[in-house]
Amino acid sequence: MLNLRPTSHRSIFRRLSRTVFRCVRSFSSSDVRSDQAPPELVNLEKLVTPSHHSLARQWLDGFKLEDIPSRAYEIKYSRSSGPGGQHVNKTESKATIRVPLSPSPWTPAFLMLSLSKSHHYLKSNPSLLISSQETRDRRENLRRALDILHQTLSQAGREVVMGQTSDKQKERVRGLIKAEKARRRVDKTKRSETKADRGNH
Secondary structure, three states: OOOOOOOOHHHHHHHHHHHHHHHHHHHHHHOOOOOOOOHHHHOOOOOOOHHHHHHHHHHHHHOOHHHOOHHHOEEEEEOOOOOOHHHHHOOOOEEEEEEEOOOOOOOOHHHHHHHOOOOOEEOOOOEEEEEEOOOOOHHHHHHHHHHHHHHHHHHHHHHHOOOOOOHHHHHHHHHHHHHHHHHHHHHHHHHHHHHHHHHHO
16 A cells, blocks of 8 residues: 655645746846846947947936946945044045946946046056045945946946937036036045144144
């Protein structure tokens, strides 16, 4: 007589879970996000045809900060030289990110020439180096540095893509540039004031 053991509900659940996980993992690995640069743009060093410019424009219009993965940059925290009195010398609140430049879905090849003219560009080690030390919160400084990165990439793209840029988009780019320059001026002024205060004590 056969000894048939009934399958427990727990065993069935485990089998179903493994099957569902494999299906989800397979789908995720083959899924291409629409907010990434199309594969034909990633290694394209120069936009030549109208279709190239159209594809690049569509990508830029949908390009968001969230589209830049954390693996795209290195993070370093250090002591800030900005305002904050004694507190500033005790905490590593300054956030610096370094972005190695190579063709990728978030830094297509056609951006490289424009990015090489940015004041964030490191020629000795082709990359972007961006810092923020405006607050005492390292997470906030990191967020601001990433905002600047996104602005830098977007601006580089707008400089390359031909035509059909609305007045609203142009004004937005000008506003981003103006805001970044204003932040640098404020940061420089605060550093000067801090040094002056220390010299008076």
